[in-house]
Structure formats: C-alpha cells, structure tokens
Amino acid sequence: MTQLTTPAVTGGRSRDGIAERLARDLRDGYVVNLGVGIPLLIPQYIPAGIEVILHAENGVLGLGPPAPPGQEDPDLTDAGKQPATLIAGAAIVDSAMSFAIVRGGHLDITVLGALQVSASGDLANWYVPGRNPAVGGAMDLVAGAREVWAVMEHVDRGGQPKIVERCTFPLTGRKVVTRVYTDLAVFHIVAGRLRLTECAPGVGPQAVRERTAAPYIEDLDTDN
Amino acid sequence: MIDKFSPDPATALAVIPSGSCLAVGGFGSSGRPDTLLDVLCDLDRRDLHVIVNNVGSDFTGIGRLLAEGRIRRLTASFPVLPEFYDEYFAGRVELELIPQGTLAERLRAGGAGIAAFYTPSAAGTMLADGTFPLGYDADGKVTARMPARERREFGGREHVLEFGIVADFALVKAHVADRRGNLRFRLSARNFNPPAAMSGRHTFAEVEHLVGIGELQPDDVHLPGVFVDEVLLAAAVSPRQPATPRGSS
Secondary structure (H helix, E strand, C coil): CCCCCCCCCCCCCCHHHHHHHHCCCCCHHHEEEECCHHHHHHHHCCCCCCCCCEEECCCEEEEEEEEECCCCCCCCCCCCCEEEEEEEEEECHHHHHHHHHCCCCEEEEEEEECCCCCCCCCCCCCCCCCCCCCCHHHHHHHHHEEEEECCCCCCCCCEEEEEEEECCCCCCCCCCCCEEEEECCCEEEECCCEEEEECCCCCHHHHHHHEEEEECEEECCCCC | CCCCCCHHHHHHHHHCCCCCCCEEEEEEEEECCCHHHHHHHHHCCCEEECCCCCCCCCCHHHHHHHHHCEEEEEEEECCCCCCHHHHHHHHCCCECCCHHHHHHHHHHHHCCCCCCEECCCCCCCCCCCCCCCCEEECCEEEEEEEEHHHHHECCCEEEEEECCCCCEEEEEEEEEEEECEEEEEEHHHCCCCHHHHHHHEEEEEEEEEEEEECCCCCCCCCCCCCCEEEECCCCCCCCCCCCCCCCCC
C-alpha cells in the first residue's frame, strides 16, 4: 500500500449523506439487514412509498424504530440489544430460523460497515488484531445475503485508503461485497471487478483515484 | 402423570456437576435464564464450558459466572464484556469464537440428530483455518488454536464442516410453560432458547408463568415439552447485584 499524503478532500457526503444515498437504491419489498454504525442511519431516509422489511439477527423480521423512552420492553430488542419496536405484520423467529433466513438467501441486502474492501469484493469488518475479537452474525450475513453493500468512510483516520487490492485485516468473507458506498463515491463489484459508478457531489474522479488503493474501471456513464 | 415442574431450583440444579458443558439461551440479558444461572453460582459450580451467544454487558447472568471465575471455556459469537477479554488474554478462560448463525445451527443440529453440516459461513476466514487462538498462557502466549474446519465445495463455493453440539445440560428461559414442559416465548426473548433447549441432554426451563395442562393451546406451543426435562419458576425479582470481576478490587 502506498503511503498517501493527499490532503483531505472538500465536498463529499456526511455519514447521513451516505445513508441517504444508499437508501435511494433500496427497492420496494426488499428484506434488509442493517449492521451497526452508518447502516443504522438508513431507515430514516427510505423514500416514501418504498416498503422495506428489516431483519435483525436475534429473530425479528419487521423491526420498527427504536423504542421511545418509557416504552422499552426487555423482551424486544434489536441485534445491538437496544430496545426496539415492531412494524405491523412483523414476525418473530428463533435464532436458528433467523439464520436460515440469512444463509438460505432470503435476505435481499445486508448493509455492513467495513474496515477494508478489496477489489474483488473481499470484506474485512470483524476484527482488528490486538483488539477484542467478536464476530456476531457478520460471517453468516455476508455468506448468505443476495447482495452485500459495504458503507464506510473512503479513507481511515490516518488517511489510508480502505478500498484496497488485498485486505490486510482478517476477512469476514471472500468475494462477497457487491457495492461500496463511501463519502466520496459509489462502486459496484461485478464478476470480481471493481467499477466506479458515481462520484459524490463536489468530488471529482481524480480525488477518488488518489484515495483508492485498488485498480478499478471508471463506469461513470451508467445510470446507477 | 407427567409433571416436569420442580419447585426448588437449588435441588433441581444440584445434578449439574462442576466441569459440565452447558448450553444457555438468551441474547444479552433478553431471554436469559438469570434465576438458574444465579442458582448455579450459589451451588458453587466451577470449571464450566458455557455455550451462549454473548456474555452480556454486566456482571449478571453469564457475567456473574465469569466474574466468579466459574467458566473454563466460552463458546460464543459476541463476548463483548471487556472483563471477559481480560480473562481470555490472561489465560484463565478459553474462547471458541463461532459465527452466530453457525452457533445457532450447531445447537439445533445437535438436538435434531444431525452430527455435522456444511455451511458457507466463515469459509476462507481465520475462524475456519485453524489460526484463531483458543487460549493463552499467563504470559500471553497462544497455547491452543481452534481446529481448522474440513472444507468442501458445493456449487463452486467453499463450505466448512461444523459439528452439531450436544450439551450435558441446557438452561433456557421462556414466558409460559405447562407441566408437560411445553414452552411459549415472548417477542425477541425467544432467540437462542429453542436451539439451546434442543441441544441439552437434560434441559431446565426457567419460566415466568406456569399454566395448567390445556391452557397452552397446541398451536401456541413454540417448543414442545419433549425437549424440556424440568420447569422452574423465575425468581420474582431476579437478583441483579453486580459482582466484582476476579482479579480486580
């Protein structure tokens, strides 16, 4: 990996902006699992008229907004163990059935935060060596969902690219990511090839190129 | 007449010896059998292999077992409690880290007579390649690693072989039970309880309400009593005094 001294880019999307951009790509009827971090910002940006069923690993299909203060029920939480609510028509299953839904290909999308994504779609998001290891459902989600959309800042806090030729952090899954949404751009990974499909408002292709440590095809004409 | 209700948890759980392998239901504190876990501590059981999705965020439930130094090995997907890792890196407890869906299916499979199954989860990762540290010694040196999984391709995708889990005992929590051991859960407190109950050779269910035979309708039973050996009542108020982790003042 080359050491970059590129200055911080002006423009680009905020965390909420990334969530809002991704929410526009959700289709009516999708069943979606959202990871922690930026993915949890997505529900508030789902466009009107688009019905999305949210799945939580602990056995909820049809997760609603967080429970308001005073209305928490210890028997109803989301996968982050926060007090939750259900939408009308929700269903509850046990953990084995919950992951039958995941591995069986019944989730349309899982949206996950990422430490690194490789050009071929490898994902690293569960473990930073030297810190406390915990995996949760991440490896099942990436193995089973029809598509894996990664959301993250384009570079890490030290300015290092997070889209890389090969992941250096331990993998969550190989060749699983199909899209990457960052503050600077949107990438699609099709047949193992990374394609830049969109730059964020105010961000030029050159700024993206300088902050991406993997080869990719510029495919900015397509209507994504 | 079948009557699985046990009025006294301390007498019922006395059959669990130190050194046992226990499957425990719950997701954090939601649906976790805290009354049974407290009894286990009060009985001074030690050297336990605990299979549970996560430790939780405090020193109640599984956290109390940990704080009192009763766990030899934890099989889990998401331990999270920082003090757990202190024990792990200091060589006082082993960690078998398993993807959450694999863990649920291993418990279900063990209870369903499935010796092993292939899953794509964890294929190509350090949770399947034999490198993840199972335990450390007091100097922080790795003493054992989780075994590498057998691999096989199906439809061009790599899968790994995972074994069903049959636990010596299972401890689960339900909302309602009848005296035949039929269980009904409430909302997301169901979580790991059915697969954990299935995996136990002998399963204890802590319940909030005990109802008469016939009051729980057949279509309303989430887990039939064949998977449950004893039904115990949850303590009216589960003791939740925070314990002090071993090794700290």
